[in-house]
Amino acid sequence: MGYEISLENFSGPLQKLLELIEEKKYEITTVNLAKVTGDFLDHVREVEKMEPRLLAEFIAVAAKLILIKSKSLIPDLELTPEEEGDIRDLESRLKLYKEFKQAESGLNELWNRGLVSYPREPASALDTPVFYPPSSLSAELLGTYAAALHKTLSTYQNDMERYEVVNFEEYVAKLSEEVIGRISKFSSLAEKKEKTEVILLFLALLHLLKDAKISIDQEGQFSEITIKPNV
DSSP: OOOOOEETTEEOHHHHHHHHHHHTTOOSSHHHHHHTHHHHHHHHHHTTTSOHHHHHHHHHHHHHHHHHHHHHHOTTOOOOHHHHHHHHHHHHHHHHHHHHHHHHHHHHHHHHTTOOOOOOOOOOTTSOOOOOOOTTOOHHHHHHHHHHHHHHHHHHHHHOOOOOOOOHHHHHHHHHHHHTTSOEEHHHHSTTOOHHHHHHHHHHHHHHHHTTSEEEEOSSTTSOOEEEEOO
């Protein structure tokens, strides 16, 4: 169903259908829609000289009303799922249209009484953010939250692991002094070292190899690494 418009001598099909329902003080139901089908068809005949596109909207609603009327007269009439959906769609659209009309009336009354309000301009993203606490927030409640947060952070702090910061350049220089002048085995250098220290040792050896201060021999994969100083 298309967008409904209102002109001086014309009202959309939903508006006319709602008027017929309200004139008879009916609730919006499929039973009552069937009762006003005849009146709606009479109105369609009166506006048959209307612009074709607008007339098509009235005919589309009229077709649904005839379907509803047929179902009320022939209870055993079987409808397709699409036809059942069309009936529900017309009923729901009419109820929604009624709500909008009621809202329109209320807003129009407020406007005529001069009861108009204007929202403030939205805050710029560059403005300093402002905290607006909820009305339920009290000093006691804020203190409770702060204590709970402190307790949680204290738990995380106790669970943190501490690592010693190592100066890599100093570590390389110390290793260079250790391996210069003699042949060394990687396993002997890594003996009794933690996993992180072994990784650091390996990186330092690669650094010395890059600077051509040492040579490395390894006969096969996972075999012993022999470190020789370059003299």
